[in-house]
Amino acid sequence: MAALTGAAAIVTGIPISKYVIAPSLGKGDGKWIDLGEIGGLAAGKVQMVAYEFMVKDGWLVLPQKGFVWVKSDGDGKLTVFSSICTHLACNVIWREDAGIFECPCHSGRFNLEGKPVAGPPTRPLTVLEHKIEEGKVKVLLTV
Numbered sequence: 376m377a378a379l380t381g382a383a384a385i386v387t388g389i390p391i392s393k394y395v396i397a398p399s400l401g402k403g404d405g406k407w408i409d410l411g412e413i414g415g416l417a418a419g420k421v422q423m424v425a426y427e428f429m430v431k432d433g434w435l436v437l438p439q440k441g442f443v444w445v446k447s448d449g450d451g452k453l454t455v456f457s458s459i460c461t462h463l464a465c466n467v468i469w470r471e472d473a474g475i476f477e478c479p480c481h482s483g484r485f486n487l488e489g490k491p492v493a494g495p496p497t498r499p500l501t502v503l504e505h506k507i508e509e510g511k512v513k514v515l516l517t518v
């Protein structure tokens with residue numbers, strides 16, 4: 376009798392747990408985000424590119440907004456930096472006049488290559504994987 380009860384629990388439990396757990400699996404996945412066409416960016420120049428997409432969190436589907444910094448390396452090559460400071464996760468801002476990324480929270484600074492040059496950050500800005508498809512830049516983000 377106990378074996379039958381256990382088997383019944385497993386048989387009915389699998390679909391129920393799938394229904395309960397599966398909706399929460401949206402977060403933590405890598406997702407390719409379309410940044411659109413990025414053209415005319417001169418070598419060494421940096422451009423902010425904002426994005427927005429929907430992410431599933433439990434039973435909710437919420438907008439996720441943010442931005443990345445795209446640097447032209449010349450010859451059509453790009454580097455896409457995360458805007459997230461590696462110290463305590465504030466957003467860094469590109470300061471064209473000084474040629475640095477600056478974090479307003481604790482005055483962290485990163486050079487054009489994303490390496491920390493001042494303030495508390497010790498790790499470089501994260502370089503995000505990207506690809507270009509049909510003229511559009513797509514970046515891999517973890518949601």
Ligand code: FES
Nearest residue numbers: 460462463478483
């Ligand atoms: S969060 Fe950027 S320097 Fe502290």
